Amino acid sequence: MIKIYKGNILYTETSEKFTIVKNGYIAVEEGIIEGVYSQPPEKYKNILPEVDTKGLIIPGFNDVHVHAPQWVNAGMGFSLELLPWLEKYTFAVEGNYKDAEFARSSYSLTIEEMKKNGTTRASMFATSHSEGTKILIELLRKSGMGALVGKVNMDRNSIEGLMEDTLTSANETVELIEWMNSTKNNDNVDYIVTPRYVPCTTAELMKKLSEIVNKYNLPVQSHLDENKDEIKWVKELHPECRDFTSVYNDYGLMPKGQTVMAHCVHCSDDELIMLKEREVMIAHCPQSNANLSSGMMPLRKYMDAGLKIGLGSDVGGAHSLNMREHIVETIKTSKLYWTVFPEYKPVSFSEAFYLATKGGGSFFGKVGSFEKGYQFDALVIDDENLINEIPHNLEERLERFVYVGSHENIVKKYVAGKLI
Amino acid sequence: MIKIYKGNILYTETSEKFTIVKNGYIAVEEGIIEGVYSQPPEKYKNILPEVDTKGLIIPGFNDVHVHAPQWVNAGMGFSLELLPWLEKYTFAVEGNYKDAEFARSSYSLTIEEMKKNGTTRASMFATSHSEGTKILIELLRKSGMGALVGKVNMDRNSIEGLMEDTLTSANETVELIEWMNSTKNNDNVDYIVTPRYVPCTTAELMKKLSEIVNKYNLPVQSHLDENKDEIKWVKELHPECRDFTSVYNDYGLMPKGQTVMAHCVHCSDDELIMLKEREVMIAHCPQSNANLSSGMMPLRKYMDAGLKIGLGSDVGGAHSLNMREHIVETIKTSKLYWTVFPEYKPVSFSEAFYLATKGGGSFFGKVGSFEKGYQFDALVIDDENLINEIPHNLEERLERFVYVGSHENIVKKYVAGKLI
Structure with missing residues (x-):
């Protein structure tokens, strides 16, 4: 069964830069990532997302x-x-x-x-x-x-x-x-x-x-x-x-x-x-x-x-x-x-x-990224308390969460597709 | 009026070592430290301590x-x-x-x-x-x-x-x-x-x-x-x-x-x-x-x-x-x-x-120590959740509070003798 996770997605396919999908979708089948999309593919249109956040979704x-x-x-x-x-x-x-x-x-x-x-x-x-x-x-x-x-x-x-x-x-x-x-x-x-x-x-x-x-x-x-x-x-x-x-x-x-x-x-x-x-x-x-x-x-x-x-x-x-x-x-x-x-x-x-x-x-194993075939180990980050009137891009928001955020910003955790 | 603060007292008169008074007493008059004692002096014996803690009292x-x-x-x-x-x-x-x-x-x-x-x-x-x-x-x-x-x-x-x-x-x-x-x-x-x-x-x-x-x-x-x-x-x-x-x-x-x-x-x-x-x-x-x-x-x-x-x-x-x-x-x-x-x-x-x-x-000014004449800027630390069955001395307890403790361990704060 496919599950969909919607939010601002950030991960590092390579170390040089973040792969960033604003308001994107991660499709997961039996705990394994099927794909990351900026628009939900036609076949997944009727699936209600498990997560729908204005915050960030990052690897665990x-x-x-x-x-x-x-x-x-x-x-x-x-x-x-x-x-x-x-x-x-x-x-x-x-x-x-x-x-x-x-x-x-x-x-x-x-x-x-x-x-x-x-x-x-x-x-x-x-x-x-x-x-x-x-x-x-x-x-x-x-x-x-x-x-x-x-x-x-x-x-x-x-x-x-x-x-x-x-x-x-x-x-x-x-x-x-x-x-x-x-x-x-x-x-x-x-x-x-x-x-x-x-x-x-x-x-x-x-x-x-x-x-x-x-x-x-x-x-x-x-x-x-x-x-x-x-x-x-x-x-x-x-x-x-x-x-x-x-x-x-x-x-x-x-x-x-x-x-x-x-x-x-x-x-x-x-x-x-x-x-x-x-x-x-x-x-x-x-x-x-x-x-x-x-x-x-x-x-x-x-x-x-x-x-x-x-x-x-x-x-x-x-x-x-x-x-x-x-x-x-x-x-x-x-x-x-x-x-x-x-x-x-x-x-x-x-x-x-x-x-x-x-x-x-x-x-x-295949852990730590959101590429196809990877296990869905993920954190859902609600960083609303960390942002203010000054416009920040998604990488800056992640940087601020890492430097200044607390465990309270981590609202959901998944290991191999299971909520823990 | 004299106020008494009782607890495990640690401060640094000199940088080389801590001055430590286990279960000691700090006497404060009008926000200024009058003395630190291991036993309460006769004249203060009838004063009920403002603070009486098994934790630590340290300068702010x-x-x-x-x-x-x-x-x-x-x-x-x-x-x-x-x-x-x-x-x-x-x-x-x-x-x-x-x-x-x-x-x-x-x-x-x-x-x-x-x-x-x-x-x-x-x-x-x-x-x-x-x-x-x-x-x-x-x-x-x-x-x-x-x-x-x-x-x-x-x-x-x-x-x-x-x-x-x-x-x-x-x-x-x-x-x-x-x-x-x-x-x-x-x-x-x-x-x-x-x-x-x-x-x-x-x-x-x-x-x-x-x-x-x-x-x-x-x-x-x-x-x-x-x-x-x-x-x-x-x-x-x-x-x-x-x-x-x-x-x-x-x-x-x-x-x-x-x-x-x-x-x-x-x-x-x-x-x-x-x-x-x-x-x-x-x-x-x-x-x-x-x-x-x-x-x-x-x-x-x-x-x-x-x-x-x-x-x-x-x-x-x-x-x-x-x-x-x-x-x-x-x-x-x-x-x-x-x-x-x-x-x-x-x-x-x-x-x-x-x-x-x-x-x-x-x-x-005269701030940051518990010597006579210093302003009473102090923190009361309840570190009960940081200690366990293993015996620790007071300096080790302070070290653990500094390295691993959280703001929740700081239960009272004083500036120039006033609770803030």
């Missing part, structure tokens, strides 16, 4: 890197850099997720905050607790959000209560995948293999996870080249590998086109070549990279090199789950980068919007 | 640079740099303030947004319209906020509807000052002379404004060294002056200890010496400096040089009137600066908090 936001357990403790300890911060704040809060009640109430807050702000899909780290991860998966299924979720694997350099035995870590991962497969019920929540990062996973565990990735044909998420001390540590831990990227690649944890790596602030040119060859999605996390003093990722350089890039909130390294804020951070940081390195021009509003929608969306 | 925020008319249009056109952005967006919206109704409704939104977010004092630009400025002053008086407000003076390089004749600009300024003096009624709203910036004010107008400053003993606010094209333009306009800072100084618009200059991103060492000698308050505006690609102000360098510094939202170069967001921007930007220029270490949370309270507050 995709958060390609977020730690679901850390939201309840976000915004603290940012005087520290990555390694001491992980130990003092991150591991400390994650330990609590062995308690099912804590997990249920805390994960509920995370999901509520993400949905409220228009995140329709996310690639999520849980903790190393299997039961807590199941609770997160069940809550996500109920929420209607799309997500890739993984229990964190870590069998070294962690703390009591989070650290796992190698075999248990692998076995619990398999058990979780099997449970997820057996309980799947027309939802958009799937498993992603989630080694925390090289310093927390032994070579043996990485090998076992690689077997799981191959057996079940699963994607992988982890962290890469975030902080200089971290990079040095990885070098010490793995003298047998060329660099940080090679550790994942050598141990079989970079399935082609199915890997997302967060941060990538300090990649060498050799590493960039490997990331491109493996079609790795880079999760750009500018707010976290500032909070933890990690640095400015050379975004324009990576874009020019044709790398796949999406935006990650990276809560708890960041303090916001709101992807509009991360679009703004992306633009601001690229401008500051340009003032220091003038050979790399800042990214535009459409480029940053693209990263948060179609760029990151590609990790979830 | 001071915004030392904001354009009140631009809030209704903020968040647009940020692909442009300063000069084209001013022309296309800023001047366009300011033209509307010749209409009293537009001015009243738009300024009301600005004040509401500032109060809601805990800004208790601000140094504000209005527009060049006298009537509109009177409306802003009346609204501020009604709001209870503390403010310095000036009608903008500009007699060159502006647009029809904003540009003034030199004599009219000066005369209307005097008339406004006289009106303000004659209608003052125990409020905290005062006049500040407001030449827009050098490219918009002729030498003749600057001289006339200088006479007004001297005659009425008034402070001055303007913009300085924000953008490289702007600096080049000032050089062309004033070959008779050594640099941008000297233009203001040579024309008598830098009254000692009574001047606030916004941005100061690209000051030379000569200019820094002059700013220090004139005891100029630098309004640091990191969000605007990123949005308009102006650059990163060398904050640590200026702090080490002993300059006076406060935080400015600089809406509409910024998109937020929320000073917590500008504290966070200050910290993040200084961290990114450090990753490029490692000789300048990032500012800490207490240092940024100091800038937003006692640092900027000094421009309004």
Whole structure:
């Protein structure tokens, strides 16, 4: 059955500019976009639109890197850099997720905050607790959000209560995948293999996870080249590998086109070549990279090199789950980068919007755009309170919503055609 | 009469660290702080506290640079740099303030947004319209906020509807000052002379404004060294002056200890010496400096040089009137600066908090701290929804409120002892 959504339609088929249809129509069949029209085609003339708005209709936001357990403790300890911060704040809060009640109430807050702000899909780290991860998966299924979720694997350099035995870590991962497969019920929540990062996973565990990735044909998420001390540590831990990227690649944890790596602030040119060859999605996390003093990722350089890039909130390294804020951070940081390195021009509003929608969306399938064949993940924006007597064009209205609007402007959210 | 405020008290007597009194007492007499105590002194034992909270009591925020008319249009056109952005967006919206109704409704939104977010004092630009400025002053008086407000003076390089004749600009300024003096009624709203910036004010107008400053003993606010094209333009306009800072100084618009200059991103060492000698308050505006690609102000360098510094939202170069967001921007930007220029270490949370309270507050008198003799400008924070089972100390709770909290956590606001 065809459904029609009418409004001012904006999306980024390419990053260079918005595709804009004023008072346009989106036709959707079984959750898949059939077409976008400025006039309703004859055959759809008798269909009453599901939505008829004077506001905006835009793709939903995709958060390609977020730690679901850390939201309840976000915004603290940012005087520290990555390694001491992980130990003092991150591991400390994650330990609590062995308690099912804590997990249920805390994960509920995370999901509520993400949905409220228009995140329709996310690639999520849980903790190393299997039961807590199941609770997160069940809550996500109920929420209607799309997500890739993984229990964190870590069998070294962690703390009591989070650290796992190698075999248990692998076995619990398999058990979780099997449970997820057996309980799947027309939802958009799937498993992603989630080694925390090289310093927390032994070579043996990485090998076992690689077997799981191959057996079940699963994607992988982890962290890469975030902080200089971290990079040095990885070098010490793995003298047998060329660099940080090679550790994942050598141990079989970079399935082609199915890997997302967060941060990538300090990649060498050799590493960039490997990331491109493996079609790795880079999760750009500018707010976290500032909070933890990690640095400015050379975004324009990576874009020019044709790398796949999406935006990650990276809560708890960041303090916001709101992807509009991360679009703004992306633009601001690229401008500051340009003032220091003038050979790399800042990214535009459409480029940053693209990263948060179609760029990151590609990790979830045909997601993040309104082209024919894409899943209908969409937000309906009522921006009446943001406009005034001064005439604004549609791109300016979207810019104002992103910079100044609030979650209250998002009046409807769809994932794969379903109202959530 | 003594009033007592009980709660967890945090403030920054010096920037290096918080002064913290757990379950403490602030004694206030006629709006002035008499003392902060961990136990109530014998003589106050029978006084029922005005406030008795398990939350936090902190100084109100001071915004030392904001354009009140631009809030209704903020968040647009940020692909442009300063000069084209001013022309296309800023001047366009300011033209509307010749209409009293537009001015009243738009300024009301600005004040509401500032109060809601805990800004208790601000140094504000209005527009060049006298009537509109009177409306802003009346609204501020009604709001209870503390403010310095000036009608903008500009007699060159502006647009029809904003540009003034030199004599009219000066005369209307005097008339406004006289009106303000004659209608003052125990409020905290005062006049500040407001030449827009050098490219918009002729030498003749600057001289006339200088006479007004001297005659009425008034402070001055303007913009300085924000953008490289702007600096080049000032050089062309004033070959008779050594640099941008000297233009203001040579024309008598830098009254000692009574001047606030916004941005100061690209000051030379000569200019820094002059700013220090004139005891100029630098309004640091990191969000605007990123949005308009102006650059990163060398904050640590200026702090080490002993300059006076406060935080400015600089809406509409910024998109937020929320000073917590500008504290966070200050910290993040200084961290990114450090990753490029490692000789300048990032500012800490207490240092940024100091800038937003006692640092900027000094421009309004004894404001921004809870030391004896300071005006009681304060916020009562109920942060119950931000804390969880994990134990946090008071500084961590404040950090979490600043990074993750919302205006809804601010349950009471005081200016000079009055509940607003």
